[in-house]
Amino acid sequence: MHRLDHTPHSVVLGGAGFVGSHLCDLLLSEGHQVTCVDSLVTGRAANVEHLLGRSDFEFVATDIRNDIPVDGPVDFVYNMASPASPKHYFELPILTLETGSIGTQKALDFAHAHGARFLMASTSEVYGEPEIHPQVETYWGNVNPIGVRSVYDEAKRYSEALVMAYRRELDADTVIVRIFNTYGPRMRPDDGRALPAFISQALSGDPITIHGDGSQTRSFCYVEDLVRGLYLAATSGECGPINLGNPSEVSIKGFAAEVVELCGSTSQMTFHPRPQDDPTVRRPDITQARKKLGWEPRVERADGLARTIAYFREELSHPDPTRRVMPAAAADRGPVRAAERRAETRTSRRNRRDAARR
Ligand code: NAD
Secondary structure, X not given: OOOOOOOOEEEEEOOOOHHHHHHHHHHHHOOOEEEEEEOOOOOOHHHOHHHOOOOOEEEEEOOOOOOOOOOOOOOEEEEOOOOOOXXXXXXXXXXXXXXXXXXXXXXXXXXXXXXXXXXXXXXXXXXXXXXXXXXXXOOOOEOOOOOOOXXXXXXXXXXHHHHHHHHHHHOOOEEEEEEOOEEOOOOOOOOOOHHHHHHHHHHHOXXXXXXXXXXXXXXXXXXXXXXXXXXXXXXOOOOOOEEEOOOOEEEHHHHHHHHHHHHOOOOOEXXXXXXXXXXXXXXXXXXXXXXXXXXXXXXXXXXHHHHHHHHHHHHHOOOOOOOOOOHHHOOOOHHHHHHHHHHHHHHHHHHHHHHHHO
């Protein structure tokens, strides 16, 4: 356990996202000074709005592919920054790869320069379409390196390799956690993941969209449980990788039925083609987390779902559910934004060229 004789300073990269914002809340409740760094590419200002103005909280709008402009001393760096929903990383494939590679390296350099402990938020997606079930940390995975999901899966696998290289070569103080499907308040209703889609559809009485026959399984962890696991991992002396997730496994069809019932909805399920490389099964083996961190999930699915549905009811009634602009901080993404603009121009040039050929 890391013990400090001063107020710890934690920097949460991706802190305005779904998981990152709950982590900021937990760290503040543990007495940390918190700096949230986020480009808001997929996160939302609304997630940390309640923290703005506190003397122990700061928001820095930047992209971690640039240098991270935060002054020390820094004790902990949590790297949560990355598009995480398939919808987002399909839309932003190069940004996703660059965030996992250039961004993770910038984040490691930043942590190392400050002598801070570094937590890497990796993912169960490193296991790909698993041949071992439930997934244990010693399993190396089965990932399609050129499929549409590879921009996320391989970025995270590269991040893990980079973290281990910094640890071995530079003696950096690091821990890798592999997060399994997590849910809870502050998921974006429009982020395309199964749960926000099911709840939004059930609450509005629309058909529930199931990809495939719904027999594929997932294991859903409530966000409050997850962030406690992240905190325990960061303050332990472990290096991981350690799985964090809820081992209670459910079929997607069964999960959709639970959501419909808890929403008191009459929505019917409709079945659509399964996306490429969508994993058939997912369940964490959490023996390591239990043994090394004394962690296991506490929140039952019915309880977590009830809290999430209550949040979505409120959120969907908001006049601007996509609100994501930080009023005071008009995200300055500097050179990266300029590079993206150049890329956009290249894309429109290519589209014009393709149109001229047709
Ligand atoms: P999210 O999209 O809500 O949060 C990610 C945050 O990172 C967003 O606020 C986004 O704006 C920010 N970000 C992305 N790229 C950035 C960049 N280059 N520079 C600065 N900020 C950037 O996603 P989430 O569900 O909260 O996921 C958080 C982390 O946990 C991700 O790294 C994800 O891979 C990991 N994870 C999440 C889950 C899950 O079920 N939610 C599962 C496995 C792993």
